[in-house]
Amino acid sequence: MSLVLSEEQQLLKDAAQNFCQQNSPLTVLRRLRDSKDETGFDEHIWKQMLELGWAGMAIPEAYGGYEFGYGGLGVVLEETGRTLTNSPLISTVLIGATTINELGSENHKQDLLAKIMAGELLVSLALDESTLHKPSSIETRATKISEGFELSGSKTFVLDGHVASKFIVVARTSGDKYSMEGISVFLVDAGAAGLAVTRTWMVDSRNAAKLTLDKVVVAEDALLGELDKGFASLDRVLDIARIGLASEMLGSIQEIFDRTMDYLKHREQFGVLIGSFQGLQHRAATMYSEIELCKSVVRAALSALDNPEKNWDEIAELASIAKAKLSEVFFLASNEGIQMHGGIGMTDEFDIGFFIKRARVAQQFLGDAAFHRDRYATLKNF
Amino acid sequence: MSSSEDFRATTRDWLEANCPPSIRTPMVQDEIVWGGRNPVFKNPDSKLWLARMAERGWTCPTWPTEYGGGGLDKEESIILSQELRRINARPALTSFGISMLGPVLLEYANHEQKMRYIPGIVRGEIRWCQGYSEPGSGSDLASLSTRAELQGDFYTINGAKVWTSYADKADWIFCLVRTDLEVPKHSGISFILFDMASEGVSTRPIQLISGASVFCETFFDDVKVPAANLVGRLNEGWSIAKRLLQHERTMISSFGLASGQSDRGGTTSTVASLEGAAMHYRGDTDRLSDPVLRDEIAQFKIDSEAFAFTSQRSVEESKQGQGPNATSSMLKNYGCELNKRRYELLLKAIGSQALGWEGEGFADDELQITREWLRSKANSIEGGTSEVQLNVIAKRVLGLPDMLSMTRK
Numbered sequence: 001m002s003l004v005l006s007e008e009q010q011l012l013k014d015a016a017q018n019f020c021q022q023n024s025p026l027t028v029l030r031r032l033r034d035s036k037d038e039t040g041f042d043e044h045i046w047k048q049m050l051e052l053g054w055a056g057m058a059i060p061e062a063y064g065g066y067e068f069g070y071g072g073l074g075v076v077l078e079e080t081g082r083t084l085t086n087s088p089l090i091s092t093v094l095i096g097a098t099t100i101n102e103l104g105s106e107n108h109k110q111d112l113l114a115k116i117m118a119g120e121l122l123v124s125l126a127l128d129e130s131t132l133h134k135p136s137s138i139e140t141r142a143t144k145i146s147e148g149f150e151l152s153g154s155k156t157f158v159l160d161g162h163v164a165s166k167f168i169v170v171a172r173t174s175g176d177k178y179s180m181e182g183i184s185v186f187l188v189d190a191g192a193a194g195l196a197v198t199r200t201w202m203v204d205s206r207n208a209a210k211l212t213l214d215k216v217v218v219a220e221d222a223l224l225g226e227l228d229k230g231f232a233s234l235d236r237v238l239d240i241a242r243i244g245l246a247s248e249m250l251g252s253i254q255e256i257f258d259r260t261m262d263y264l265k266h267r268e269q270f271g272v273l274i275g276s277f278q279g280l281q282h283r284a285a286t287m288y289s290e291i292e293l294c295k296s297v298v299r300a301a302l303s304a305l306d307n308p309e310k311n312w313d314e315i316a317e318l319a320s321i322a323k324a325k326l327s328e329v330f331f332l333a334s335n336e337g338i339q340m341h342g343g344i345g346m347t348d349e350f351d352i353g354f355f356i357k358r359a360r361v362a363q364q365f366l367g368d369a370a371f372h373r374d375r376y377a378t379l380k381n382f
Numbered sequence: 383m384s385s386s387e388d389f390r391a392t393t394r395d396w397l398e399a400n401c402p403p404s405i406r407t408p409m410v411q412d413e414i415v416w417g418g419r420n421p422v423f424k425n426p427d428s429k430l431w432l433a434r435m436a437e438r439g440w441t442c443p444t445w446p447t448e449y450g451g452g453g454l455d456k457e458e459s460i461i462l463s464q465e466l467r468r469i470n471a472r473p474a475l476t477s478f479g480i481s482m483l484g485p486v487l488l489e490y491a492n493h494e495q496k497m498r499y500i501p502g503i504v505r506g507e508i509r510w511c512q513g514y515s516e517p518g519s520g521s522d523l524a525s526l527s528t529r530a531e532l533q534g535d536f537y538t539i540n541g542a543k544v545w546t547s548y549a550d551k552a553d554w555i556f557c558l559v560r561t562d563l564e565v566p567k568h569s570g571i572s573f574i575l576f577d578m579a580s581e582g583v584s585t586r587p588i589q590l591i592s593g594a595s596v597f598c599e600t601f602f603d604d605v606k607v608p609a610a611n612l613v614g615r616l617n618e619g620w621s622i623a624k625r626l627l628q629h630e631r632t633m634i635s636s637f638g639l640a641s642g643q644s645d646r647g648g649t650t651s652t653v654a655s656l657e658g659a660a661m662h663y664r665g666d667t668d669r670l671s672d673p674v675l676r677d678e679i680a681q682f683k684i685d686s687e688a689f690a691f692t693s694q695r696s697v698e699e700s701k702q703g704q705g706p707n708a709t710s711s712m713l714k715n716y717g718c719e720l721n722k723r724r725y726e727l728l729l730k731a732i733g734s735q736a737l738g739w740e741g742e743g744f745a746d747d748e749l750q751i752t753r754e755w756l757r758s759k760a761n762s763i764e765g766g767t768s769e770v771q772l773n774v775i776a777k778r779v780l781g782l783p784d785m786l787s788m789t790r791k
Binding site: 265272382 | 669
């Protein structure tokens, strides 16, 4: 297992960096936020990303993808994290396409993965039901009826939910509220009768939605994976998503750090550059060290995903290590970023504030550091 | 079969045939082989193991064969260490000659010096100690004042060193001395080697808070050293000194690496893993009952794993033959802080049984934890304090401006 990028991955990363810096700098997110954009991301930029093949990066060749691995998707996400580029890469590609690829039938894969890569389908996972990530705690119910299933319940933190044309809804088909048994996964059309979608405006200016399902009927073939036994596969999808998200977080963290170091080298007080103060130097050096650890865990986790010899227990551990560590360091770096910029860091005009807003959302999404420390301890049998 | 697979296969066969069974068990402190003129082999197999490994130069696998080293390339040396780890082989030789002096001799010494000193390091014939810190020069190492004055073909050395690890057991010393008093402090330092048996050298062990006495005070009173023992150029010893510190930091940073499932290298007892110890002393069977400690241990282990990946990445990133760079400060600092955290957590995990000093009522490894915990406090002081490492990172890696040069011209 290598912890350095392959030549191909490095080329892809350079290209992605070029694209993001040129086409989707932070001014794009600022414009989308200020104009209360209806879509919430820039459709033209998304179209260009699709043309670059980013949606098919981790999709097998058999379904028309590039089979370039999660390592490839990871470096792209790292670069979009630097510019805080908002796009369906997380909701539809990292999570949606992965769910279909891991859980879907041959038909689902042939049909839906092609549509995602062609930009004809936005799909979003509807999982969380409470204010905290607890993936096995599911109360939304799916009941077997003659024409298929009937779903009722509510969902929150559904990324890009207001523009998705399909949802992947996690529902309980048996068992009690906290049981990992009895969880099933369904595809639900956005236009289905009984489904209400409410856009929520989040602090990071990305898009999420709340869903209510009131006796939404889906056909038999809307079931993704096995009835009652969806949790294990879902957890695999979540681990892939956690690792991909960690990669995006890594990009944002590095960007905060670079901008902050630059500020320390230019801002003068008391007649000297503030970067010469030991009180700031030691904090900067501490942050640097933590970021180096972040790079290593993200690389280790991404290469494990592309390594057929790794089993899912190992990947689950790496996913929790990565999400816990990156959440902690994103917290640290975003706070230090504001503090070291001083008063100007508090102004909306200055960009650093966008990063602390994104940090808190990314920290919580798919489980915060405490969730993943607990999960890691459980995986390690203590 | 590729050449690396070939190398792996022959290495595996050789180790199978040559590594004695008792060497494939966790290392215990008093069986570590330090070599030297009067070597101690508490386990007779370790003498055999050293001889066999040294014969192939595998105590120093990547050093040139010309000087007795193994002559392996980077890939081969990684394979060798993987194969050694696979059978849990103990290190054949542990020495400051290998971890610190040898690499800088290869880089800075002349051919005669390499021929004279390096083979003895590879074979463990000479045990080296490090003459760096002085009573008045700790973090400000370059202010050292041990003098070396040239008189004919000899230097006469006068002064004192402190924190000299194992000076009382070492055969030779690599030593920083002041050779010019008239120039700024960094420009008047030289790097010199001499025999600890020389007339005028004396040592005094220092008792530490852990009760152990591995560090010494070392005194030089008109010690005569041949001028040919000076390494590199006169008055340019500071660059060698810094380079050697990078190697030292890399060595110390490995304290932060847990070995396999064990959180304390080499132990197989109930206190081998933190969570195992915590559960054992609480009588827990399937889940650690203290949720706060459970969270702290999980956080520690996550950081440990992240650190191990970072050490591995640093090895992969360094080009063949290229030694450690400024990131060695980062690894040293993080590894030391991790090791200190490990022992504080062990104390929490074990409770009052980890607070015994001696005598009845405590198991041997419980008493050992008490001492190791105290010993770990030195990790962030030796080889440059954590604060010095953070200064180095800020200046050398991050390029932050130097306060001293901004205010003091």
